[in-house]
Amino acid sequence: MTQITASQLGTSAIAHPAGSKSVSAIVPELHHLERDAGPTKTTALEEDANDLIFQDLPPFPHDVPTAPLLRLSLRKLIDRDPQEESNLWRACCDLGFFHLDLRGCEQSKRDSFHQDGDGDLNGNGLLKDAEALFHLGEDLFSLPSDVKQKYDFKDQGSYFGYKGLGSGVVDSKGTKDRNEFYNTSKDDHLGISERLPAPAILQSEDSRALLKSYMQRSHAIVNLILGQLNSRLGLPSETLQSLHRLRGVSGDQVRWVRSPPQPTDDRKMALGEHTDFGSVTVLFNRLGGLQILPPGGEEWCYVKPLKGHCVVNLGDAMVKFTAGILRSNIHRVVNPPGQQGDSTRMSLVYFARPEDEVLLKVLEGGDMIDEKRRQQGGGVDEEHITAKEWIMRRAMGRRAGGDWAKSAGTEGDRLKQ
């Protein structure tokens, strides 16, 4: 097993390898590459670095460009560590993506940001749930195709349920995707909406309890982040949280994404480039393949999966609410890099979205957002669109036969070509 050394992995940021194009030149303020500590000083960091590796998987290669994500700690965010709060703010403004260390965070500690009551801020619990859901996802995708296909609800105008391999598109030419995914709704699992038909394996009491727990724990983290952003933005208390109540009717969902290994001589995008539609995404990766295009850069960079962590990224709703102060960065999924390339890749996602009827428009009542609007010349004409309409338009436009042009998000013209 290849091991990471301290010189390749900083304690608070993930470095790109020597020899790759310098992402740090593009986003210097995010890049905290540790200097080579030399052979005598590496032990503690090496141990730490080894804890971050999935020992049971082929290694993530050293010679590919990796994105400069900050590595934040859930524990420190719960404890209101000022430095961590500043790092969170920077990560959300500059890149819109960060790693969140969930380890060693057991107790539910209620604080002023955490009002829902039903979800504990329990990092270890979330890691355990994610692990179990990876297994459930494997079983789910190993069902016969015709069984899975019964749960594709596209024709009923729903994005919940199954999407088969190649039933989505990755560009305006209609190039087929190379992943299958399954979306399951928070409202279904929390008893807020009617129960959707699903394969028996997802209907068992155990599976439903697991999904519910995972949704509540992910949502609790989302709420913590929203609370901190709310206070940085100077918005009236609870503004962002009140648009994302755990028990509010929303398009929140869990998604498993599975991509089989692609032939060496024919590797294309597995999941097309996009920004996320909603507010905050909590993502678990084990194999590489997720790539982001850093701001101002031209080179796609891998997000290196870290054990014990999730990746958090912001979606378009946060851009719209804040007149662009917060960032939802474009990303895509390709075949896993290096020796990982022959493995089947699976990821697990929780998408938190504004409640269905929330209008996706600039929020009022915060000086920072008001100032940003003034800088932009005041009243930019805003489309009158609810979160539900926005998500439907974006999600359905990416299905084969959908309206690609309408699937574009806040990334602008890139997808319209």
Ligand SMILES: O=C(O)CCC(=O)C(=O)O
């Ligand atoms: O599979 C991944 O790592 C990312 C998936 C993703 O970006 C999405 O489903 O929106």
Ligand SMILES: [Fe+2]
């Ligand atoms: Fe995404």
